[in-house]
Amino acid sequence: MAIQDQLPKSRITLTYRTTINGEPETVKLPLRLLILGDFSHNSSVDRWKRAEPVLTKNDDGELVPVYVQDTDANGAPKVDANGNPVYKTDASGNKIPKKLDKERDLGERALRSITGNNINSVMKDMDIRLTLTNVRDWISSQGGTIEVKDMPITGMKSFHPDEVVKKVPKLNGLRLLRKLLEEIQANIDNSKGLRTKIREVYEKAERQNVVAAIEGTTAGTYRGLQLPADTTSGASTPAAANTTPAANTTPAANTTPAANTTPAANTTPAANTTPAANTTPSGTANTQMLTDIFGTVDLKPPPETMKKPLVGTDYVEVKVELSDEKLSEANRLASSLAALLQNVEGVKISKENEQPKYRFDKGQVAKAIERADELINLQMNEILHHPEFQRLEATWRGLEDLVENTNFKADITIDILDVDKEELRQDFENNSSDIFSGELFEKVYIKEYDQYGGRPFGTMIGLYEFDSTKQDLDWLQRMGKLANAAHCPFVTAASHKFFDGSYASAQAVEAVKDLDGHLAHPKFSKWNKLRDTEEGAYLGLTFPRYALRLPWHPEKNPCNDLANFEEDTRQDTKREMLARYDEADLKEIQKLDQEGFSSPDDPRKKADKDTRPVDPSKYLWGNSAILFARNLVKAFEIAGWCQAIRGPKGGGLITGLPVDTFPLRGQDEIMPPVEIAIPDYREYEFARNGFIPLVYRKSSGDACFFSTQAIKVSKKFKDPKDSENSQLVTNLAYTFSITRLAHYIKCIMRDNIGSTADDVYIQQQLESWLAGYVTTVANPDDLTVRRFPFKATTVEVISKPGEIGWYDCKVAVLPHIQFEGLNVTLMLESRLGSAK
Numbered sequence: 001m002a003i004q005d006q007l008p009k010s011r012i013t014l015t016y017r018t019t020i021n022g023e024p025e026t027v028k029l030p031l032r033l034l035i036l037g038d039f040s041h042n043s044s045v046d047r048w049k050r051a052e053p054v055l056t057k058n059d060d061g062e063l064v065p066v067y068v069q070d071t072d073a074n075g076a077p078k079v080d081a082n083g084n085p086v087y088k089t090d091a092s093g094n095k096i097p098k099k100l101d102k103e104r105d106l107g108e109r110a111l112r113s114i115t116g117n118n119i120n121s122v123m124k125d126m127d128i129r130l131t132l133t134n135v136r137d138w139i140s141s142q143g144g145t146i147e148v149k150d151m152p153i154t155g156m157k158s159f160h161p162d163e164v165v166k167k168v169p170k171l172n173g174l175r176l177l178r179k180l181l182e183e184i185q186a187n188i189d190n191s192k193g194l195r196t197k198i199r200e201v202y203e204k205a206e207r208q209n210v211v212a213a214i215e216g217t218t219a220g221t222y223r224g225l226q227l228p229a230d231t232t233s234g235a236s237t238p239a240a241a242n243t244t245p246a247a248n249t250t251p252a253a254n255t256t257p258a259a260n261t262t263p264a265a266n267t268t269p270a271a272n273t274t275p276a277a278n279t280t281p282s283g284t285a286n287t288q289m290l291t292d293i294f295g296t297v298d299l300k301p302p303p304e305t306m307k308k309p310l311v312g313t314d315y316v317e318v319k320v321e322l323s324d325e326k327l328s329e330a331n332r333l334a335s336s337l338a339a340l341l342q343n344v345e346g347v348k349i350s351k352e353n354e355q356p357k358y359r360f361d362k363g364q365v366a367k368a369i370e371r372a373d374e375l376i377n378l379q380m381n382e383i384l385h386h387p388e389f390q391r392l393e394a395t396w397r398g399l400e401d402l403v404e405n406t407n408f409k410a411d412i413t414i415d416i417l418d419v420d421k422e423e424l425r426q427d428f429e430n431n432s433s434d435i436f437s438g439e440l441f442e443k444v445y446i447k448e449y450d451q452y453g454g455r456p457f458g459t460m461i462g463l464y465e466f467d468s469t470k471q472d473l474d475w476l477q478r479m480g481k482l483a484n485a486a487h488c489p490f491v492t493a494a495s496h497k498f499f500d501g502s503y504a505s506a507q508a509v510e511a512v513k514d515l516d517g518h519l520a521h522p523k524f525s526k527w528n529k530l531r532d533t534e535e536g537a538y539l540g541l542t543f544p545r546y547a548l549r550l551p552w553h554p555e556k557n558p559c560n561d562l563a564n565f566e567e568d569t570r571q572d573t574k575r576e577m578l579a580r581y582d583e584a585d586l587k588e589i590q591k592l593d594q595e596g597f598s599s600p601d602d603p604r605k606k607a608d609k610d611t612r613p614v615d616p617s618k619y620l621w622g623n624s625a626i627l628f629a630r631n632l633v634k635a636f637e638i639a640g641w642c643q644a645i646r647g648p649k650g651g652g653l654i655t656g657l658p659v660d661t662f663p664l665r666g667q668d669e670i671m672p673p674v675e676i677a678i679p680d681y682r683e684y685e686f687a688r689n690g691f692i693p694l695v696y697r698k699s700s701g702d703a704c705f706f707s708t709q710a711i712k713v714s715k716k717f718k719d720p721k722d723s724e725n726s727q728l729v730t731n732l733a734y735t736f737s738i739t740r741l742a743h744y745i746k747c748i749m750r751d752n753i754g755s756t757a758d759d760v761y762i763q764q765q766l767e768s769w770l771a772g773y774v775t776t777v778a779n780p781d782d783l784t785v786r787r788f789p790f791k792a793t794t795v796e797v798i799s800k801p802g803e804i805g806w807y808d809c810k811v812a813v814l815p816h817i818q819f820e821g822l823n824v825t826l827m828l829e830s831r832l833g834s835a836k
Contacts, residue, residue, distance in 0.1 A: 029743055030411040031636040032455055033629060034111070034444065034488075035402075037395050037463030038420040040153075041388060044126040046109050046418040048101040065097040106427055106439040111415040116408045119400060120155035126418065128153035132386045138378035139170050141229045146170065148383065156400060159393040161380055161552055162561045171379055175562070177225055177339060178372040184336035185365045193296030198340070202360040206289060207341040213290040214301075214334045225339040227371055294333065302330040343368040373564050381568045384552075385618050395463050397548040398622040405630045410637040413455075417443070421464045425471065428478035435481055445486040449743070452750060456743045458642065459736070461629045462492030466541065467501065473526050476711075480535025487739035489710075489732055491540040493623045494691060498543075505616065506544045506675040515685040528713070531690050536712030540732050542628055542692045544675035545621035546703065550658045569619060569662070569671075570612035614662060614671060621675060624694045627654050628705060632736070639786035642736035643815065645708055649782065652705040654694075659701045672696050674703050683707070692732075708732040734815050737789055741770075745811065759807050763797040766811065770795065785816050 040047060054066040067087040070078040078086035087095045112122050132148040151167045152158065158167075165171045188195050201210055290301045344365055346358030383389055399416065406412055424440060431438040436446070448454040460483065466472045483490040496506040499518065503509060512518050519527070530536055550557040551567035559565050631645040631652055638644070644651035657673035674696035678686065686693035687707035696703050714726040728734050745766065752762065775788035792814040800806040 028411065029740075029747070030413050030455060031458045031633065031642070032413045032415070032448075033633070034457045034460045035114075035399060035414060035416045035463065035629075036419060036424070036460060037399075037416070038391070039395055039399075039416060039418040040126055040128040041130055041392050042420065043129045043131075044418050046112070046126055047104055049104060050101055050127070054098045067095040068098050106419060106423055107442070109417065109419070111417055111443065114399070114403055114414040114416060116403060116406070119396075119403055120157075122416075123156070123158075123396070124154045128392075130389065130392055132383065132388055135386055136382045137170075138382060139174065139228055139375050153392070153396075156396060159389075159396070161384070161559045161565050161567075164383060165376065165380065165562060168379070168383065171376060171383075174372050174376050174379075177227070178369055178376070180225070180332075180336040180339040181343070181365060181369050181372065183332070184340045185362070185369070187297060187333070187336070188362065188365070191297055194293065197293045197296055199360045201289070201293075201341070202346045202358050205357065207346075210289055210293070211338050211341050213287055214338050225335070225342045227343050227368065227375070293337065294330065297333070299330050299333060302328060302334060340365065343371075376562065377565055377568065380562075380565060381618075384567060390620060394548060394620055394622050397620065398463060398626040401548065401622065402626050402629050402633070406633045407637050410633075412633050412636060415457075421462075421475070424479075425475050428475060432478065435478070435485070438482070441482050441485075444482060444488060449486040449488070449746070456486065456746075457488045458636075458740065458743075459629070459632060460488055460490045461625050462490060463623050463625070465493050465495035465623070467495050467497040468499070468524060468527050469501075470526060473530050476539055477530055477533065477535060480530075480533070480539045483538035484535045487742040489538045489540060489735055489739065491542065491625045491628050491692075491732075493545070493625050494541040494543040496544070498541075507616070509544075510676040510678075515682065515689060519689050527690075531711050531713040533712070536690075537710050537729050537735060539711045540625075540628070540692050540708070541690065541711055542624040542694060542705075543686065544624065544678075544694060546624050546627060546654075546675070546694060547658050547660070547671070547673040548620045548622040550660055551619065556660070567618075569614055569660075571615040613664070614669070616671070616675065619660070619671065627694060627703070628692065628708075630654065631705065635786075639789075641740065641786065641789050643733050643789050644782070644786055645733050645736070646705050648704050652708075654703045654705075655701065657701045657703060670699075673701060710735065728815070737815060738813065741811065741813065744769075745809075749809075759797045759799050762807060762809070763795050766795045766797070766809070767793075770811070770813070780816065789815055791816050 055063045056066050058064050070086045070088045072078055080086055089095055112126075114122060129150040130148075130153055131150055134145045135148055137144050137146045148168055151164075157163050165175050188198060201207055287301070294301050344360070346364065347361045348356065349359050350357040384393075403414065406414065408414075419440075427439050431441070435441055444457055444460070449456040460479075462479075466476060479490050482488075496503045496509050499509050499512065551569050552559055553566050554564060628645075631654070632642045635642050635644045635651045638651075646652035659673055660671040661668055662671065663669070674694055677698070678693050678695050683693045683695050683706055687709045690709060690711035690713065692705060692707060692709055694703050695706055708731055710730050710732050712730045714730045715723070717723045717726065748765065748769070749762070752765075757765075770790070770793040773788055774790045774793055775784055776791065777784060780788070790813045794810075794812045796810045798808045800808055
């Protein structure tokens with residue numbers, strides 16, 4: 001939001017006058033939104049009490065703590081000579097109690113208030129930890145899957161690739177290895193002496209000996225700097241595989257690295273490795289070579305006692321930067337030099353039957369960096385497109401979208417509740433016979449709408465998707481009862497599976513020819529029954545989803561640290577296409593890699609991205625109920641009402657959505673910011689069947705809600721006025737105005753309790769108040785309608801027989817009817833006027 005939009009503005013506010021302690025006071029209620037969603041993947045402190053002591057009952061029935069039992073070297077529980085458990089103790093000798101996180105009930109969870117600038121601090125306070133299982137492993141040569149455990153989500157930046165790469169050990173190792181290769185590349189470019197020495201190392205086949213000299217006698221090796229073999233593409237084995245140290249350098253008990261650098265299984269030398277035993281000079285010679293190399297940049301190799309390898313034996317645990325100490329230039333150069341020697345084989349210049357000889361080629365350094373980039377890209381894409389990561393990112397980016405488009409100085413507040421759809425279903429089912437006992441009902445109705453001094457919610461937005469199963473429709477019906485009671489409409493989204501459980505994507509819905517006939521099928525009988533209920537007027541289902549951000553791209557949406565990272569939104573990954581090469585292709589690739597240059601005939605050109613179709617599921621799609629909420633807050637900011645929320649001119653337009661462009665077979669294509677394109681006739685079909693369709697404006701970043709239809713079906717009556725009233729009841733644009741009046745009338749009447757007000761006084765008070773929002777001007781313009789949303793109002797207050805001091809009140813309002821459409825008849829006349 002621009003800074004000008006955040007400045008205080010003069011606007012129309014819905015208020016009423018009351019008297020408090022003899023003093024007149026103007027009262028106004030803010031627009032309050034409650035956003036319901038799974039904001040933590042069931043991991044936040046809102047849902048779990050951290051580290052609660054585990055208690056058990058002793059022989060006397062008393063609750064006592066359970067302590068952590070110590071273990072031996074094999075992990076078995078320790079016991080003393082008498083067979084009693086041995087417990088772990090702290091520095092003071094006190095036994096350490098066992099603690100576990102304890103789940104919070106829904107009733108214990110507090111709402112969190114979101115303002116314009118606190119979304120990151122809220123996320124940090126929630127202590128969100130995301131775990132991803134069955135993540136495809138692109139880095140290890142064995143393939144398989146990995147688990148990303150307890151990734152901290154501390155702010156919106158946590159969804160950025162620059163931050164994700166630091167939280168996943170395998171990715172972070174590759175990132176730091178890439179950094180080392182870039183550093184040595186820069187040093188070689190800037191130092192002629194270093195270039196000369198590096199060439200000498202390659203020409204004399206001393207690479208592994210120099211690595212051995214770097215390692216010296218320190219506990220730890222630099223073999224963790226080897227890039228894993230690219231077995232998928234069939235390319236030649238990386239340089240590291242045939243630069244294996246002498247035969248006795250295979251990890252053994254006496255070469256245990258540092259505590260946090262456990263050797264990995266894939267560090268065993270390859271079968272075709274060249275032994276270095278017969279070429280290893282003395283330790284003195286090794287040290288002299290290393291000293292000569294360091295001397296070219298005016299440095300000395302770090303002393304054995306001060307040497308701190310920046311890596312372990314497994315690239316999973318690569319560590320370049322230590323937070324608690326500053327590493328010397330010498331230590332860093334040692335690691336970057338080892339990274340070079342482990343991954344750049346050099347160009348083979350010897351003949352087939354001769355002793356292998358190589359020359360150094362700077363182009364191979366760039367290739368090693370490209371290789372690291374490829375592995376980072378493949379693994380990062382796998383994480384970004386994991387369903388659980390996408391779901392959590394979409395939830396928070398949707399909320400961020402709403403917050404950025406809300407002027408909080410306009411009496412608008414946003415609260416969130418971290419609760420998933422299943423938890424609410426259980427709450428509804430547990431209290432199906434007594435809605436007043438529900439936990440959500442207490443938060444929304446009892447503590448706010450029905451509480452003196454409470455601030456009633458204007459709407460609830462559910463960041464969930466619903467299908468047409470009995471379970472989901474029961475959920476909606478119970479939520480509708482709550483929304484009806486609290487005069488607080490609930491707006492959420494329909495999934496593409498709503499229309500058929502077999503549909504794999506929204507594109508399948510697009511292919512439905514007759515939506516009316518499709519939803520009239522008996523399998524939708526429960527849905528049609530729900531549409532005929534009173535609570536249906538308080539429920540809205542938007543469809544389809546919208547794009548939350550552009551894919552990460554070096555130019556269109558760049559990362560800072562990972563400058564070359566590109567989010568792959570195509571159907572096949574490049575690696576998967578490479579796996580389909582034939583034998584001739586593989587031989588050509590191996591030849592090109594050995595020669596150290598690329599060619600226009602490189603078979604890998606077949607895997608260029610512009611030949612692969614786009615996969616929409618790899619884009620980040622958000623719940624379109626968020627866009628509906630954006631229109632609500634925009635209408636309220638302008639007029640103090642939420643009635644102008646539909647149509648391009650009537651407040652339904654959404655602008656600035658991200659539009660992605662991509663090449664495909666030589667043509668520039670567009671990925672619209674809405675999942676499917678809905679034509680006019682289909683928009684009307686969706687609306688009359690109980691949905692709120694989001695319609696994309698072609699060749700733009702705009703979309704629009706042309707209808708605000710509740711799921712409730714409007715009926716036809718003999719009296720046309722009754723039919724019109726039925727249509728008004730099913731339009732959420734009018735419902736939002738009525739519910740706001742309900743909140744105010746409740747406050748006005750509450751202030752009269754205990755006074756001498758009779759039915760005549762109350763009726764006059766309400767009539768006078770409502771008159772301030774009525775205009776009888778014929779065809780009023782948009783500004784007038786927003787200021788005076790009603791065309792007429794009537795109030796009737798009648799004393800209740802047999803109950804002194806109680807009154808029945810009926811308030812009827814007629815809003816200015818919004819334009820729905822026009823039937824046009826075109827006539828062709830061969831003659832106009834009379835011939836003379």
